[in-house]
Structure formats: structure tokens, C-alpha cells
Amino acid sequence: MKAKKTQTADSKPQTANINTATPMTWCPGCYNFQILAGVKNYFSSELKKGKSKEDFAICSGIGCQGKIFDYINLNGLNTLHGRELPTSLGIKMGNPNLDVYAFIGDGGCFNEGVSHLVHAARENVDITCIVHNNQVFALTVGQPTGLTEQGFVDKTTPEGVTVKPFNPLKLVLSANATFVARVFADVKQVEWVLNEAKKHKGFKFIEIIQPCIIFHPDVGYKDYVHEIPKSHDVTDFYKAMKLIDDWDYNGIKKGDKINTGIFYKVKRETILDKHWQLKGLVKDKKQWKDRK
């Protein structure tokens, strides 16, 4: 099924060709709008620089964040809850010349699909993984995920969450990810981090702190955000761990630092480098169907 080109009355010239006519159904003021704007700016500028829509693929899952697929007119698959990473891997294996972006919720990435994350990082699959972290299953009306703070109360957990969240970035780093970054859900930061990720080859993990204004108490994240100092050595695993450790996701306490920027970035062979079949397709800029 081929996507039909859609035109909307309100499309700004800059982003016209990646808008869809689908009405947006996020809550007014949801930080996902910030993320969408940043992502669209990024794609639009890529298109302006000469890339074509056919160079990209997007993949999202199920949840508030997953709707981003409906709002960006690029090819891809709005896949099942938690399966964004294997689906994206499949898209990449299906056409290694595509630049693939996976948008995932914290529930999808760290609950339903956590096994995939570990392996995508380990295999250094050449995709950009963008997690919208609102520390809650939002679309199912606010149940706790593995990243929700202890004591969080909702209709399904009247006694409060009994255990602490785990630190997702520590997990990703431990799984040998080669690019680990965090930004706040802000147009500029999102655009910036995507441009940084673009320069890296391999599995690019980006966490976006995306407060859910409906189902998660505003703990004032913004006031705790600190930019990672320029002096940070992004190839130093232990320093990266330390910066990540400045916040444990378990609510916000005095002295917590939600560091943003690039924690870690190292070069390693990617899944494309490891399979001659894929290397060949990339080298010749070919698709499977073009091979003899």
C-alpha cells in the first residue's frame, strides 16, 4: 500500500511535505507536541538539504507517543506495542539504505519490549531509538511502568508502587550501546539531538524526558535539568555511568541532576558491517530486489 500524498491547509511551507491530514489527539499542552515539532524540523531540514522522503523510515508503537506515526507523512510501520525495535531492525534488514527512526514509550521500551532493547544495543543495529519517557503507561490511563517512582498511586495501584524504578540509561549502557543521550521534550533539544545522532553509526539511543501532564505529577523536572558539561569525555564509560547516576528516576530529590546531552559515544562495528550481504546492498545503494 502506497502512502498518498496529503496536503493540509495549515501546513507551513517548511514542513508541508511531511504533514498528514490526521487530526492530532494528544492532550492540549502535551510535551509530545514539542517532540513532534523537533522531529519534523529535523526531517524537513534533511529534505531541504537534498534527502528524499524515500530515504527515511519511521516506526512507532502503541501508546500516546505511538501516534507520532500518524502525524509524520513518511513511510514505515506503526507496529505492535513494545515491538518497535525488532520491527525497525526488520525494516533495516529489508532495505539497509533506509535511515530508520523508532519512536517508543517507556512502557513499550522498558516493559513490554525490554528484551529487544538489550539486543539491539548489543548488536549495534543501525537505527535511531527515541524513547518518550513519561514514566507511565499514559494511553491506558496512567498505570505505572518499570520507570515509575516508588509510592506512585493510581486506580490500579491504590497502595502505591512498592518498588523503585530501574535506571534505563544504565541498562542501555550496560548492554553495550554505542550512543546514549538524553534531552528534555523541547523542540530545539530534540532537533539538536537528532542532528547529533545522525553523525553516529550504529545504535543511537535517545531518551526524551516527556512529562505526562495528565497522569504523572509534575515533579518540576525542568528545574533539575543540567546540560552535560562540554568537557565530558563521551568515550569514558565510567564517567558516563556517573553522569547517568545523578538521577535515579525515583521522583525528584534535592541534589538530583537530570543531565542532558550525550553521555556516551564510541565507534564499534555495526550489524551492517557484520553481514556481507547487507554491506553489499549499502555499497551498491541497492535493494534486495535489485540483486541478481
Next chain:
Amino acid sequence: MKYNILFGGKAGQGANILTHLLAESLVEEGYYVFYYRDYQSLIRGGHGFNVLTFSDKPVHSHDSKVDVIVALDKNTVDKHQKNLKKGGVLIEGKDANMYFAGRMFKALGLPLKLLDKRLKKMKRYGENIKDVQRGYEYQSTVNSQQSMVLNIPKVQKAKRTFSSGSVGVAEGAVKSGIDNYFAYPMTPATAVLGELAQRQKEYGHLVLELENEIAVANAGAGSAITGAKTMVGTSGGGFCLMTEALSMCGISKIPLVFYLAQRAGPASGVATYNAQADLHMARHAGHGEFPRLVLAPGDPVEAQEITSQIFYLTQKFGVPGILISDKHLAESYYTTEHKPVITKVGHLTKFGRYTSYEQDPTTGSGTEDADVIIANVNERKKRWDALRAECEKFEGYKIYGKKNSKNCIVFWGSPKGAILDAIKGMDVCAIQILYVEPFPKKVGTILKKKDKIVAVENNATGQLCDVIREHTGMLIKDKILRYDARPFLCDELVKKFGRIFK
């Protein structure tokens, strides 16, 4: 003339390679050979055996009574002596597997050069050939009685293929131009993973093992939407994990091929043994209503043909397809004469906007609009009808034996071998169903003309009978069902059929 030779021993003693070398050599000499593998889910020790059957006429199954037992350990004698025919030969001793290969080559009067050239391609040639010679010489000295039994008539040499159902699926896939195969190991599907992995150099496709079957199926869907021809493989337990993705393929028109190799279940069941109990699962897996294919080959040639057909049909109609096999077909080796007819297909799938939600075709986005939902469902139903019509062009069923007989056997999948061998000379026809979904229209008309119908299935409930009832309204009461996790044997079926079709 037909002989059955049983090779038994502990896992790790090398009964498999012994069986395979002898089988290949017999095929090269012009005999028809079939062998069955019976092994436990363990790596060293335990008890495993193979039954090799060979004949001057086509043979596709083995018997319960054997002419020769080659026992690599004492346990084999204890376990199988009761199956040795009167006057049968027991070859035993504490020795290496290649020593027994030497003895068997002498006993069967096979030229040693057939063995020698194969051993040269393997490791430890020096040691092996010494063992072979020792065995060969020893056999020359033992009493003539042992060789008399095996004084087999010479036959004309002929070029034939010797392969398993797994080889058939792999060959069918590469001939269909497969691009990506994803899997997670699970017996008895793993053999296809190996066969396809070994063919990467020659054909250029990619084989990847992923973290679990959920990843496998979703990666399969991702790959398939880009236009790459993609297959995933597993057995029942893994297939259960794939069903949500199967359903996604159903709603989003994703042409993904699922290779489902059944083993005895439920759950972990009997890992290395056989059953045909997952037909209903294949037909109904995945939530919601959507068109699909469930195709069931019964031998390695059909495995090739059906694999190519399923690639063709899934590409053409944007549907998921399930290629259902089982342990017996996947791991037994068959001599085949006919060249498979391969159905070719190009890369028909175009990359675009796909979604696991009901889709608004104007935007490619998800929708909750009632009219669009109705239109989509109707489109699926229309495609389903078109798929049914196209499937009628293929051999969805086959008839063997006396076509006009009033007696009839119905079956699907691997029992084919034993049934075809057993019905020789009987007043009966055997109808094989290869297309389970969509079900061939004509089968009902044919069955209605029969007086006596017996279903033969490797399950406890007669799942094919349910399918036939669903499509034709006919209730098949007579069933030969086997559910001890073992396949049907020729001599046992001969007795059973004999009682039913006098």
C-alpha cells in the same frame, strides 16, 4: 524387495552419520532409500535409533519389523530385539561407528569407494578408513548366513535426489528468491535455519537469529513491508509467541511466510518427536478475522513446490502464509525422482505507510471511523475471495491409489509416505489435502461419492476431519489416529487398512 535396517546407540556414538553415509551410497547405487530418525532431547548418552528402509521400488516410509539391527550399544539390542524379523541379523559389538559402516558395506555388497569418497570430505579420514577396513574384513569372515539375508539384487543406477523436508523448504525458499530468514532455534524447525544458513554464500540471502520469536516475527514484518521476500521459522511454542505479529500481518497486508514445524505438544511437549496437532492453531492463530494461507506439504518435493507457492501467493495477495510441516517430514530423508515445479514470483510489495491499526487509506494513519472500518473489512473479504480463487489453480489436493474406489483415506502432511507405501494393491484411494486454508472446493464432491472414508492423522482428535466437516458438512467417523509422538509405520498401516478395506 524391501529391507529395514535399524541403527541404534547412545547420542554421540555416531549412528546418524553411519545411517546417512550408507543411505547416500545406496541411493547412488540405484536403490530407493528412506530413513527415519528417532532421538531424545539430550546431547550425549540416552538412546537414539534410525531406521533405514531401502528397496528396488519407490519407498517413503519404514516398518516396525526390521531385517537387520546394527547395535552400537547393548541397550539397542535390549530395546529392539523384539522388532527383529525371524531370521534377521543382529550386528553388534563394542566398536566405532565406521567399523560398523565397513561391516554393512560388506554385508550389502556395496563398493567401498562409495564410502571412501564421502569419508574423504570429513574429518579424521585416516582413523575412519582404518575402522571401515577392519569392519569390512571382519564381515568377510563371519558365517554366510549374515550375508545371505542381505544378498540384495543389483539394480540399475539412476540419478535421484536424497533429501529431507527441511532441505525441501530451504531449496524452495532460495528458488523463490528469499531475501531474509529470521529464526530462533527450536526443534524441529532448526534444520531449515541450518540449511538456509549454509546456502547464504551461494544464493546471497541473509539468515539472522534474533533474541526471541516475538522479535523474529516482528522483524519479519518489518522486512517484508520494505519489499524483501521474508520468511520466519519456528515450532509450536515459538509460533504462539509470533501470533500477535501474524495478526498484524493480517490487518496490514504484510506478505510474511511463517514456517511452522510441528512437534508433539502441548507446551514443551516432546521436543524431538512428532505430531500433527497444530493445524487448528495455524488456522486460527492471531486475533481478528483476516485472510491467510495454511499449506501442508507431505514430502520434500512438495515442500519445495509449496514453499514457492506460498511465496507467490503471499506476495500477490499481501497476506501472511503458514507453511506447516512436522518433525517426521522435516528430519526424515527421502529419495525423490521428480523435479519440483517451482512457482516464481517477483518482488511485488511496495514500501509505504503500514499500521497495526485499522488504516485510513488516504493518510496511511490509524482510524476509528466506522465507514472506513467497514470498507477495510470488505476489502479484506474481497482479497480473501480472490485468494481462494487463485488457490484453486494449484493442486490443493491429490488423489493416489485406485481413484474410483469406493474406499477412501484422507490425510495431510507427513503420513503421506507410510500411506502411499501401505495402500499398494488395495482397493482404496488416498486423498491428500495440501491446501488446508483456503480449502479446495472439489474435495467435498469427491468425498461424497465414497462409501467408506477413513482419516489418518498424527493427533488425538482428527483435526483435518474438523476442517472437512466445516467445509463440506461431512462427518468422518472412522479415524486412525496416532498420538504417541511417533510417526505412522508402513507395516502397521497395512494391517489396519487390511482390516478396514477388505
